[in-house]
Amino acid sequence: MPQSAASLDPASIGPVRILQVEDSAEDAELLSSELLDAGLEAEFLRVESAEGLERAINEFTPHLVLSDLSMPGFSGQEALRIVRRLVPDLPFIFVSGTMGEDTAVQALHEGADDYILKDKTARLPTAVVRAIREARSLAERARVEQELLRAQRLDCLAMLAAGLSHDLRNILQPLLIVPDLLAIHSDDPRIHKLGQVISESGRRGHEMAESMLAFVRGSGVARERVDVAALLQAVQLLLHGSLGRQVRLEVESLPEGELVTRGNYTELQQSLLNLCLNAVQAMPDGGT
Numbered sequence: 001m002p003q004s005a006a007s008l009d010p011a012s013i014g015p016v017r018i019l020q021v022e023d024s025a026e027d028a029e030l031l032s033s034e035l036l037d038a039g040l041e042a043e044f045l046r047v048e049s050a051e052g053l054e055r056a057i058n059e060f061t062p063h064l065v066l067s068d069l070s071m072p073g074f075s076g077q078e079a080l081r082i083v084r085r086l087v088p089d090l091p092f093i094f095v096s097g098t099m100g101e102d103t104a105v106q107a108l109h110e111g112a113d114d115y116i117l118k119d120k121t122a123r124l125p126t127a128v129v130r131a132i133r134e135a136r137s138l139a140e141r142a143r144v145e146q147e148l149l150r151a152q153r154l155d156c157l158a159m160l161a162a163g164l165s166h167d168l169r170n171i172l173q174p175l176l177i178v179p180d181l182l183a184i185h186s187d188d189p190r191i192h193k194l195g196q197v198i199s200e201s202g203r204r205g206h207e208m209a210e211s212m213l214a215f216v217r218g219s220g221v222a223r224e225r226v227d228v229a230a231l232l233q234a235v236q237l238l239l240h241g242s243l244g245r246q247v248r249l250e251v252e253s254l255p256e257g258e259l260v261t262r263g264n265y266t267e268l269q270q271s272l273l274n275l276c277l278n279a280v281q282a283m284p285d286g287g288t
Contacts, residue, residue, distance in 0.1 A: 010040035010125045013132050019062035021079045022095075023048040023071040027118065031066060031095060038125035049074055050082060057086050063132055069096035069103070077110065084111050089138060091131035095124070168209040175202025193237075200234050207266035226265050229254035235272045246286025249276070 018035070022028040028046045035042055045060050047053050048071060056062065065083055069076035076094055083092050094107050094115040104115045113131045116124050179195040186192070236251050243249055 010035065010038045010129050013040075013129055015041045015043070016063040016132060017043050017045070017060060018128070019053075019056050019060060019065045020044060020046045021048065021053055021065060021067035021071075021074075021076065022046055023068065023074075027068070031121065031124065034121050034124055035128060040125060040128065050078060053079055053082055054086065057083065057090075062090065063135075064091040064093065064128060066093050066095050066128075069094055069107075070098070077107070080107070080110055080112055089135055091135045093127055093131060095121070164209075168205065175199060175205075178202070197237050200237055204266055204269060207264075208270075211264070211266060223262050224265055226261050226263055226268060227256055228259040228261060229256045231265065231268060231272070235269060235276065239273065239276055243280060247280055247283060248288045250288055 018032075020028045020031065022031075025046065028044070032042075032044045045056055045062070047056050065079070067076045067079045076096065080092055080094075083090055091113045092111065094104075094112050095118060096115065097118040107115055113134075114127045116127060175198055178198045179192065182191050182195040232251050232254070236249060239249060
């Protein structure tokens with residue numbers, strides 16, 4: 001994509017770190033001076049071995065790599081393979097004193113972003129800025145695509161949760177009338193207590209489905225006036241069948257209406273149930 005002259009100004013990309021794969025300290029210094037004189041704000045590090053390159057990529061975390069093509073015991077092609085293996089999107093530019101047309105084409109085919117001849121470095125600052133800008137643009141595009149994919153997944157989950165919430169409420173609705181039905185057909189207080197447990201469980205499930213639906217719609221969870229005494233009685237009722245013989249639950253009795261708070265009843269109830277069940281699991285030998 002064509003870029004304006006202003007966008008290719010070396011000062012426009014801010015501070016950068018440039019890793020030089022170069023066996024000649026003098027050549028590396030000349031290239032650094034060329035870039036600094038052009039207005040680039042940069043920090044440079046020179047390496048000349050595969051081990052040094054791998055270490056520098058991890059510790060120096062460069063924004064761009066400038067590499068010679070031919071070095072004693074280490075080649076530019078090998079440096080390119082290491083960079084592409086460790087950081088596939090890191091800009092890589094060959095700067096060589098001898099690079100024929102066939103070699104240059106092969107370098108670009110293998111993943112190099114550009115190539116510069118050492119006796120014609122006037123284009124180097126522009127090539128560096130362009131490579132870094134294109135890498136940043138690709139990274140930003142990838143980030144936006146990931147965010148879009150994440151939003152699409154959340155939309156799918158929202159649709160699934162909405163359907164699940166609707167079906168769950170329909171399934172749980174009959175449980176809410178169990179106490180009235182049992183009261184009609186039985187005078188046994190134990191049966192009535194069992195009906196209360198069933199009804200309370202149904203109420204909890206119903207309100208959890210409502211909370212799920214509120215989350216999907218983006219609305220806040222409803223806050224209500226909560227009688228703490230009634231809340232504790234409901235928790236005690238629900239825990240009745242979950243306690244082992246060696247675990248005793250003691251609930252301090254409170255007159256109804258004496259202690260009132262505001263919050264979501266179901267969430268408060270679930271939190272207390274989770275705390276109690278965690279406590280039960282933490283007492284394998286029993287306790288209070």
